[in-house]
Structures are given as structure tokens and as C-alpha cells.
Amino acid sequence: MSDPSTIAAISTAPGVAALAVVRASGPASPAIARKLSLPDAPARQAVHAMLAHPSSGERVDDVVAIRYEAPASYTGEDMLEVTCHGGPLIAQLVLDAICAAGARLAHPGEFTRRAFLNGKLDLTQAEAVLDLIEARSPAMHRAAVSQMARGLSAMVEKLRRELIDLQGLIAYDIDFPEEDEGPIPPERIDGAAADVLRQLEGLLALAPEGELLRDGALTVIAGRTNVGKSSLFNALVGFERAIVTAEPGTTRDAIEAVIGVEGYPFRLVDTAGLREGAGHVEGLGIEVARGYLSEADLVILCVEADRPPGSDEMAFVKELAARAVIVRTKADAAAGSPEGDLGAGRELPVSALTGEGLPELREVLLELVFAGARDREETPIITRARHVRCLEQARDDLAAFRETRREGLPAEISGTHVQDATLALEELLGAVTHEDVLDRVFSAFCVGK
Numbered sequence: 001m002s003d004p005s006t007i008a009a010i011s012t013a014p015g016v017a018a019l020a021v022v023r024a025s026g027p028a029s030p031a032i033a034r035k036l037s038l039p040d041a042p043a044r045q046a047v048h049a050m051l052a053h054p055s056s057g058e059r060v061d062d063v064v065a066i067r068y069e070a071p072a073s074y075t076g077e078d079m080l081e082v083t084c085h086g087g088p089l090i091a092q093l094v095l096d097a098i099c100a101a102g103a104r105l106a107h108p109g110e111f112t113r114r115a116f117l118n119g120k121l122d123l124t125q126a127e128a129v130l131d132l133i134e135a136r137s138p139a140m141h142r143a144a145v146s147q148m149a150r151g152l153s154a155m156v157e158k159l160r161r162e163l164i165d166l167q168g169l170i171a172y173d174i175d176f177p178e179e180d181e182g183p184i185p186p187e188r189i190d191g192a193a194a195d196v197l198r199q200l201e202g203l204l205a206l207a208p209e210g211e212l213l214r215d216g217a218l219t220v221i222a223g224r225t226n227v228g229k230s231s232l233f234n235a236l237v238g239f240e241r242a243i244v245t246a247e248p249g250t251t252r253d254a255i256e257a258v259i260g261v262e263g264y265p266f267r268l269v270d271t272a273g274l275r276e277g278a279g280h281v282e283g284l285g286i287e288v289a290r291g292y293l294s295e296a297d298l299v300i301l302c303v304e305a306d307r308p309p310g311s312d313e314m315a316f317v318k319e320l321a322a323r324a325v326i327v328r329t330k331a332d333a334a335a336g337s338p339e340g341d342l343g344a345g346r347e348l349p350v351s352a353l354t355g356e357g358l359p360e361l362r363e364v365l366l367e368l369v370f371a372g373a374r375d376r377e378e379t380p381i382i383t384r385a386r387h388v389r390c391l392e393q394a395r396d397d398l399a400a401f402r403e404t405r406r407e408g409l410p411a412e413i414s415g416t417h418v419q420d421a422t423l424a425l426e427e428l429l430g431a432v433t434h435e436d437v438l439d440r441v442f443s444a445f446c447v448g449k
């Protein structure tokens with residue numbers, strides 16, 4: 001649905017800064033520029049001028065303004081971009097002046113929504129803009145930049161073309177139903193379907209890692225009291241974030257920090273020690289720890305290197321299974337290799353004091369969570385549930401296609417599954433999109449983007 005009105009918003013973050021940017025987009029933009037007393041200049045040329053309020057004529061700020069002409073702009077419409085000084089009041093006064101000159105306030109994400117509706121971006125690129133703005137780790141940034149550069153949509157479009165070719169083969173086959181040996185060998189159709197299916201599965205395989213790129217892999221440091229959890233936490237974070245004492249029961253509450261390991265994000269949590277018969281307040285801390293444990297992507301179980309593990313710790317590791325990383329702490333204080341083992345494979349001797357074993361621990365964390373993404377950096381990473389849903393739909397439709405063919409159903413019937421798979425990919429790209437999908441995507445944006 002196209003809205004002819006001209007919208008405006010402050011595009012920079014609130015607060016005091018050297019500069020702020022206020023933008024308008026829509027057909028009234030050129031007229032607004034004139035009403036603000038900005039001199040005429042060719043499109044895309046910066047002009048330096050005193051911006052004045054359109055009705056009072058009052059001087060607002062010394063600004064730099066750039067006019068863009070449709071369709072060569074971010075939104076694909078005529079736009080006006082004003083860079084003013086970065087005080088929160090100045091930016092607001094510039095916005096007021098632009099609105100008084102004929103614009104209305106933009107809704108969240110409305111600039112990017114217009115860019116999408118005008119064909120400047122596909123839906124995955126629009127989502128990438130949001131991901132890029134929100135990226136907190138270099139790995140997420142890399143994924144967003146690649147998606148913005150059409151990494152994902154180019155791949156999905158290629159798969160969509162392959163499905164359309166497949167539909168062509170099927171249609172051809174339908175035209176020659178009576179012949180035993182139709183013009184298209186059945187293996188060719190089956191092979192093409194299997195090929196697309198394999199590629200869809202390849203994309204989906206990285207989806208769990210993609211979702212973790214957004215918030216970081218929740219990594220909980222657990223263990224008995226006084227084993228050195230907070231010390232390990234601090235060593236990984238890189239500064240003294242958690243309190244460390246020789247007293248057991250020091251940490252009462254869960255403490256969180258996001259760390260980057262080779263640019264991949266981990267949400268690290270230090271917890272209260274797990275022990276029986278703790279005092280009431282500490283008991284609450286342990287409840288917090290238990291709550292985190294059930295959510296955790298990984299649990300680093302700390303056991304001192306200089307004593308054999310207890311049955312409680314062995315049982316705990318068993319409960320955690322593949323999510324457990326075992327760290328034998330205070331390795332500097334142990335003579336030789338750690339006492340006993342927890343029977344769950346690899347154990348890492350680590351000293352928070354000397355730093356011994358920390359690089360190995362970081363490597364294990366990366367390996368357990370982001371191995372696929374790290375090995376296949378050129379493969380687009382799926383970072384959103386919406387993408388996962390569309391790809392899964394396409395995968396299931398293709399699987400149904402192969403199943404109906406195996407059952408020997410006529411191509412007219414089995415072929416509908418390929419059409420459905422194609423539609424699922426088109427939905428991912430935003431080629432067929434319902435208003436409510438757009439509302440959901442763009443409402444997550446800030447005003448002014």
C-alpha cells in the first residue's frame with residue numbers, strides 16, 4: 001500500500017552529540033526544503049545554510065542539507081536530509097520545522113518500509129539493516145553486512161529459480177503422460193529436487209548458530225562454592241567484574257557479561273555455587289542458577305584440579321550431557337594433572353590466576369557453539385525465526401514432493417508441492433508478503449530508520 005504523505009523523523013540517537021540527522025521522505029520534500037529557507041541546489045549536493053522555521057521565520061540552526069530525487073534515494077522517494085548540531089532540542093526544533101512545512105512524523109521503520117515497497121531492498125535486506133544497527137558482535141555484524149549485500153537473498157533466489165526450472169520439467173512431463181519413457185527421465189526430476197533439498201538443509205543447518213549470533217550463546221559457569229567460578233568469569237571477561245573472596249558463598253546473584261571469542265558472542269553468567277544446605281539468601285541465588293541452567297546453551301562446570309570430583313558433580317555432568325564443558329580450576333595449585341575425572345570426555349585444566357588453559361577453553365567454547373559458522377564463513381547465516389520458518393516450509397514441501405513421487409502419484413498432484421515450496425521461498429524474499437508480516441518486521445525498527 002503506498003502512502004503519499006511525506007514523513008519525517010530524527011534519524012540519530014537521542015542525547016547530546018556533535019551532529020544529528022533529521023530526514024524527510026515523500027513528494028513534499030522539495031517544497032519543504034524551500035519553506036525552510038534552504039537554497040536551491042542540485043540533488044545530492046550538500047548545501048550549507050541557516051534553516052529557518054517556515055511560519056515564524058525564526059532561525060533554528062546552521063545546517064548542511066542534501067536533497068535526493070526519486071528514485072535515487074534510500075526510500076526511492078524524494079528526500080531531504082538535514083544534518084544539524086547534535087543537541088536534543090536542536091534536532092527536535094528542526095523536526096518541528098520540517099513538520100510545520102508539510103511532513104508528518106514517521107512510524108518506526110517507515111523509511112525502510114518505503115524502501116522495501118519501492119523495490120530498493122528485498123525483505124531480507126531490510127531485516128539486515130535492522131540487524132546491522134543492532135549488531136553487538138563482529139560475527140553478527142559480518143552476517144548482517146553479507147545479508148544486506150544480498151548474500152542470503154541471492155542464494156534463496158537461486159534456489160527459487162531451480163524450483164521454477166523443476167516446475168518446468170514437471171509440466172513437460174505432464175504433457176506426455178501415456179509414454180513409459182517421457183521426454184524427461186524421472187531421475188532428472190528426482191535429482192533436481194534432491195539437489196535443492198540438500199541446499200535448503202545446508203542453509204537450515206546453520207540456523208541454530210545464526211540465532212545465537214544475535215544475543216550470544218548463554219554460557220553458565222556452575223559448580224560448588226569456592227571452586228573459582230567468579231575468578232574464571234573475570235578471566236574470560238577480562239576485568240574484575242565479579243567479586244572474588246576466599247569465603248565460600250561469595251556470589252549470591254547471577255552476574256552476566258557478553259564476551260566475544262574471535263568475534264562470536266557468548267552471554268557469560270557467573271552463578272552462586274551449587275551446594276546443599278546453603279543459607280536462605282544464598283539458596284535464592286542457587287534458584288537463579290538453576291533457572292539459568294535450564295536455559296543454557298553451554299554449562300562450564302568448574303571442579304578444582306587438586307581434588308577428585310564428587311558424586312554430586314558426576315551426576316550433574318551426566319544431567320547436562322553434551323552441554324557440559326568441564327574445567328578443572330586452580331590448575332596452578334595442582335601438582336601435575338587433575339585428580340580423577342568426571343567420565344565425560346575432555347577436561348580442561350585452567351588457572352584463572354596464571355591464564356593457563358584459557359586459550360584452550362575459548363577454543364572449545366567456539367567449537368561447541370559456532371563451528372559451522374566459522375568453517376563456512378561464505379555461507380549465508382540464517383539469523384531470524386521468520387527465515388527458518390520459510391526455509392523449513394520449502395524443505396517440507398520438497399520432501400512431500402519426493403514422497404508423492406515415490407508413491408507413484410501423478411505429476412499434476414506431486415507438482416503442487418514444488419509450487420508450494422517456491423511460494424515459501426518467495427515469502428522469505430518478501431515477493432509475496434502480507435501486511436501483518438511487514439508490520440511485524442518493521443515495528444522492530446526505531447523511528448527514523
Ligand SMILES: Nc1nc2c(ncn2[C@@H]2O[C@H](COP(=O)(O)OP(=O)(O)OP(=O)(O)O)[C@@H](O)[C@H]2O)c(=O)[nH]1
Nearest residue numbers: 225226227228229230231246249250251273352353
Ligand atoms: N591458586 C588459584 N586460586 C584461585 C584460582 N581461581 C580462584 N582461586 C581462589 O579461590 C577462591 C574462590 O574463588 P572465587 O572465584 O570467588 O570462587 P567462586 O566459585 O566464585 O566462589 P563462590 O562465589 O563463593 O561460590 C579465592 O580465594 C580465589 O582467589 C586459580 O586459578 N588459582
Ligand SMILES: [Mg+2]
Nearest residue numbers: 229230250251
Ligand atoms: Mg563466586
